[in-house]
Amino acid sequence: MKDEVQSPEERSATLKGMGCSRKRVEDVRFTQGRGNYVDDIKLDGMLTGDFVRSPYAHARVLSIDTEAALAVPGVLAVLTAKDLEPLGLHWMPTLAGDKQMVLADGKVLFQGQEVAYVVATDRYAAADGVAAVEVDYEDLPVVTDPFKAMDPDAPVLREDLAGQTEGAHGPRRHHNHIFTWEQGDKAATEAVLAEADVVAEEMVYYHRTHPMPLETCGCVASMDKVTGKLTLWGTFQAPHAVRTVASLISGIAEHNIRVISPDIGGGFGNKVGVYPGYVCSIVASIVTGKPVKWVESRMDNLMSTAFARDYWMQGKIAATKEGRITGLWCHTTADHGGFDACADPTKFPAGFMNICTGSYDIPVAYLAVDGVYTNKAPGGVAYRCSFRVTEAAYFIERMIEVLAIKLNMDAAELRRINFIRKEQFPYQSALGWEYDSGDYHTAWEKALNAVGYDGLRREQAERLEAFKRGETRKLIGIGLTHFTEIVGAGPVKNCDILGLGMFDSCEIRIHPTGSAIARLGTISQGQGHATTFAQIIASEIGIPADDITLEEGDTDTAPYGLGTYGSRSTPVAGAATAMAARKIRAKAQMIAAYLLEVHDDDVEFDVDRFVVKGAPERFKTMKEIAFASYNQAIPGVEPGLEAVSYYDPPNMTYPFGAYICVMEIDVDTGEHAVRSFYALDDCGTRINPMIIEGQVHGGATEGYAIAMGQEIAYDEMGNHKTATLMDFFVPTAWETPHYTTDFTVTPSPHHPIGAKGVGESPNVGSVPCFSNAVHDAFRPFGLVQSHMPHDHWRIWKIAEDLGLHV
Amino acid sequence: MIPAGFEYHRPADLASAVDILRAHGDEARVVAGGHSLIPMMKLRMADLRHLIDLQAIGALKGITIAEGTATLGAMTTQHELIENADLAAAIPLLREAALQIADPQVRYMGTVGGNVANGDPGNDMPGLMQCLDARFELYGAEGTRQVAARDFYEAAYFTARSDLEILTKILIPVPASGTGYAYAKQKRKIGDYATAAAAVLIGSDGASVAMTNLSDTPVWSEEAGTALASGDIEGCVAAMLAAIDPQEDMRGPIAFKKHVAAVILRRAIDSALSRRA
The missing domain is CATH 3.90.1170.50 (Aldehyde oxidase/xanthine dehydrogenase, a/b hammerhead)
Incomplete structure (x- = not known):
């Protein structure tokens, strides 16, 4: 018998379960032009x-x-x-x-x-x-500036709301005002700011852009x-x-x-x-x-259709003179366009912007967000990020750099001394979140070592001297980012959309011959769910991933779920998948015990079978158990082998990562070249490393576009200036940087398989990383903040304003 | 992004094409590669009842080099131009510029004739042809005539070609052997028009300089060429900066474009000088 000569490792490999870089089953049809859009x-x-x-x-x-x-x-x-x-x-x-x-x-x-x-x-x-x-x-009269929209005599945009002083998220104080959302302790934060050794203040603008899926x-x-x-x-x-x-x-x-x-063909929140x-x-x-x-x-x-970002984030960050952060303050003016068509959980009109304390142990913080109407398209969706998480990450990662300048410190060191320490998890943030897990110092040291950080700084300093001597017109910028995401919305107790709790679901049915179909409440837009969710089931139940069909997206057949965005599929539906699989495994155990004529507790799961404890030669494979479930009259056990799970996550998951970019910048033309980009992601348990790498490449490329040129721009008359791909930047293979990916693994303690989600991490982390690289190149000349996108003329303008063109 | 209805014509010879043009007046246009005209039709910014496809006219194809002149049929694609070894040897500047136009897919369809005839200030070939002192041959009911590239461009999309004429060939004097050359272009991404582009030739007996997308026509400056021929690079740059008239767009404000124009021109000059034998 083949089974008897295979080792457990060999049997495990046959399953193509979790941890396997299984090729994407979707690509057979996509690469042959046989998709059905x-x-x-x-x-x-x-x-x-x-x-x-x-x-x-x-x-x-x-x-x-x-x-x-x-x-x-x-x-x-x-x-x-x-x-x-x-x-x-x-x-x-x-x-x-x-x-x-x-x-x-x-x-x-x-x-x-x-x-x-x-x-x-x-x-x-x-x-x-x-x-x-x-x-x-x-x-x-047209108003495109969210600050002017709040002028007392600004044009009234929403005449339908005339006289309505109460909006969906509390009082409205102006005819173009939508909501104010406050988090944290205002008084305590302002007290810390007043007494701090050092306070750095800056306006950080994350410009309007668009998810632009290919389809x-x-x-x-x-x-x-x-x-x-x-x-x-x-x-x-x-x-x-x-x-x-x-x-x-x-x-x-x-x-x-x-x-x-x-x-x-791609969604990205759009x-x-x-x-x-x-x-x-x-x-x-x-x-x-x-x-x-x-x-x-x-x-x-x-x-x-839905734009993304357009957040004006006024920040103040307080620290001791040694660089220990003591408080964070943020006021955001959010430009929502003509209608508030954000897609956020009901209780979070500014999404999870209150993750803006980032990866840092900040004892006190305050956040206020004002939503404003303007004559622009509606939206404000999460473009490959959890709700407003990329805005939050950009804000804190810029504020860290601004503080480093104020303190005259190395920004890597400033991060290191302020990271939440491993032993502090689960960590209660000042703005109300419980970070489930993390090991930021380990990831940071690994990243700095991988890129040879100290050597890079030496090279950068040498280049700077050569520039000052007139030997080159190119500067080097080193962009640093350590981001923490909050994904997997979310616990029904505080996350719903239009009253629909943000659980998700999976239904698994094992066929008599041991193959299976699984249906989920999510929907892949390119993420590869048919590949990865089958891997979860394969590992949990012990039937090969290749024998599992995965279906999503038909409301007549799939179990109810809230869908795929905000990196919620793996944290929520992935958990439901594991839980449904475990229900099947529990029933399979009873069937196996019956067939082996032993007590349920006397058999144990072994990769793809149940074996009698202490007698490994006595076993029933899942294939045998599946068939038995359809033809044996087992006392007290219903026929069939299927299960459904609706999973309400106990908490969000908190993926994190350390990204480092090295960029060459031409001071005269504003052109840039990304010399290297290192991305370390910790998404907890890794289901399919190949798909993770693909996600990182894709998300970082979108992040590169956003940071370096992509924008939705309007003139003062409200004319859309970037409605074609001539002016809306989407990188081709030529512009796309080369990426080096890396990882650490800090499993989520509350997720059944420890997975955290990764699809959006690279967009969240790469935008500040690219932007910080641009800023870093000009730091020696006094640049503190310059808004994205860093296209040629805006980089040129930085150099021009700093007097580098004389 | 769907054009209004139109009649499609595919004549087999030039005379038939001109007959169709005459029959329909300004309701008709000829199309070469279509990369400029068809998007305009899809945006309904060009409203044509008759589209005359020149693809089937054999007389508009082909590249010949004889007696110091390279002759390009108007329907020569950018790809064919790039692939022609004799042309690359005779006028390497052409190939260097063509490789910086759009992307391979566009270059398989886009033609040299369409590029120069459309009068789009963003196109690379018009400035290049002015630098090379090319002549364009126009065929119409009145017969054939030639117009110098340096006299051809009047304003954006307005040229010396009448509505009833078809640009049939481009005649380029082959620069003397050893002439330094360069085409330098700054662009935001593959496929983009130039933020600034410069074509430079420096020979033993003169120099020629033209720039692209910095005015409503290509800009060739005799003064800039004269200065460069005399070795006065800064004089050349100053003359060109005086001649251009860039407008603000998503590529950037005017001051940026002028700055970059000077930088790109200097780079092209440096490159051309380094190649001069």
């Missing part, structure tokens, strides 16, 4: 919808004339707010407790806003119809008038939540709505929210009785 869906008689969009950032809509559009061959209908109003669908709730116009209701609040929805037989006719709709606008947002809505059932395919990062929201706002019973997320295109497509399908497809163009995507 929303735009691949083609149904009989399917129509196409497209939007008339506002050319103005702020204007009254005086009239909409659809006559010429309806005369375009192939155009069947043009929906306006007036058509949606009787259905109560001209506005919709946002995930942030605000509401958003589905179609312009009397006015527009940002350029690119949806004004009318043209339904036609194909996308060409729809585009012609869009061009033929005549809209008469009266332009209104834009879209959907196909199909109302079957015979069955009364609505099927909605879409690029949804949270299909179950979309179903519930669709039911609540449309009045269609939830069991009559089936939401399907097919393959998704595909969490509900967009007007979904609502209009559903209405159009109900009206016409035919399936209706809507897919954004690239410009639509960059102009109208």
Whole structure:
């Protein structure tokens, strides 16, 4: 028998379980062009919808004339707010407790806003119809600056909120004010600041950018008038939540709505929210009785669906003269655009911005965030990060550098003396979080040693001298970052979205021949769930990962879950997967004991089988147990072998990492070259090292884009200046740096398998790392703070302002 | 991002193409590689009823070098230009510049003729052709004529070509052997237009300097060339800075562009001088 000659290690290797760099099972179809994305869906008689969009950032809509559009061959209908109003669908709730116009209701609040929805037989006719709709606008004063938006005489943007002094998150004190969110101890923090040896103060701006998934947002809505059932395919990062929201706002019973997320070409937070295109497509399908497809163009995507960041963070950090941090203060002005369409847990209107004490043991802190309306697109989503965690990480990692300058200290040393120590975990932060685990000093020393930090500093100093002697025009910058994330939202006691608790789920069914199917409440957008979750099951139950099918994204078949964003899949659904697998293993143990005619306690699990304790030659493999579960009448045990787990995490997980970037900067042209980028990630237990490395490469590349050139920019009239890939920077292979990845392993103590999530760490950690490298290059000349993105002209401007061009 | 409807024409010879142009006036345009015109049509910023594809016209293809002149058919792709060893040997500046245009996929389709004829100030070839003192041959109902590249560009998207003419070939005098050359370009990423680009030739009997995307036309400065020929690099740079008129865009403000223009020009000059035999 083959089984009998294989060692446990060999049997374990066969499973391709946790720790194995198993090749991605998804890639077989993706690399052959056989993926099935929303735009691949083609149904009989399917129509196409497209939007008339506002050319103005702020204007009254005086009239909409659809006559010429309806005369375009192939155009069947043009929906306006007036058509949606009787259905109560001209506005919709946002995930942030605000509401958003589905179609312009009397006015527009940002350029690119949806004004009318043209339904036609194909996308060409729809585009012609869009061009033929005549809209008469009266332009209104535009405000794009969130500080000016709070001026007493600033234009009133949200006339629908006139007189409302109470918002979804407390009092509103101005007509363009959305909320104030306060955390920590204000009085104690201000007292520390007043008495501190040293206080460094700085405004840190994390500019507006956009997640820009390769596949834009879209959907196909199909109302079957015979069955009364609505099927909605879409690029949804949270299909179950979309179903519930669709039911609540449309009045269609939830069991009559089936939401399907097919393959998704990247989400990065852009595909969490509900967009007007979904609502209009559903209405159009109900009206016409035919399936209706809507897919954004690239410009639509960059102009109208959720942006990210746009946080103005005023910081003060206090320390002793030896560099021990004694307090942190932060006031953030958050530019939300025309509607607050952030996708944050209900009780966190500024997400988890209160992780902004970072990796440091800061005894007292205070954070206030003011949300403000402007004439820009709505959003504020978490672009490959947990809610506002990248803003928080950027803030603290810049403030550390600013403090190091003030103290005239090495920034690596300043970090080292302020890290939360290993023995302090679980650690209660001054802003209310309980950090589950960490070992920052070990990671930091490993990173500094790996890059040869002291040697780099010597080389940098030599280069500086050569620069001063006129021998070179290039400076070296060394960017440091130690970040701590908070992911895996989250415990139902404090995390919900629109009242839906942020648990997640997994259902596993073992087939008679020992293979299996698992379904989860999450949805992969490229993360490789079908690969990694099968590995968890393989290790937990002992059946090969290759024998496990994994399904997500169909609300008719998958268990309810809150979806995939905020690095929550592994911390929450991954935990549910392990817990469901353990239920199966427990039942399998009973079956094995019955088959082996011993007591349950007399068998033990051994990789892929249960063996009789002390008699390893007596065993039942999981394959045998699976078959037995379907054909044996076992007293007290139901037939079949399946389990479901809905997992409510007891805490968040806190991945961390140490990143170091070495950059060469051309003082004359503002060009840069990333010479090296070292990324050490600690995501706890590592399920698939290859996928982790891929995640780090991808996230760091997005971080590189954000730090070095990517932005959503508007002029003073609210015109969108970066709506194409000419000006919205997405790195090609040519620009992408080379990365060196590394790791430490500090398992999460409360997660069933100790995993913490990693997909977003590299975006969170790399942005401050790249930015710090730029700042560091100019530190000897007196630079303290210069806002991202660090594109050529802004770096040139730093050098110009420092007098380096004479 | 979907163009309005249009008629597609694919004539087999130049005379037929011009006949279609004449029949439809300003409702018709010729298309070469399409990398400038088709995006404009998709944005509905160019509204054409008739698109005349020049691909099937054999007379517009080919590269020949004879009697001190290199002749490029207008439909020569950037890729074909890069791959032609004889041309690379005769005018290495052309290849150096073409390799800095867009990316390989675009260069398989994008043509030299389209690049110079469109009048887009962001395109690299117009400045390059002014530096090389190329002439453009135009074919129309009235027959054939030649216009010097240095006289061709009037304003952004406005050139000496009439709407009823087709640019058929580019004639470039082969620089004397040993002429120093360089094309230097700063750009934000692969595929981008220049923040600033400079084409420089320095021979034994003269110099020529042109710059790209720093005005609404390419900028060739006789004064800059004269200064450079006399060895006055700073005079050359000063003359060019006086001639350019950059505008602010997402690449940066005017002061930055002027600074970078000088830096890039100096780098091109250094490189050209180092290559001069």
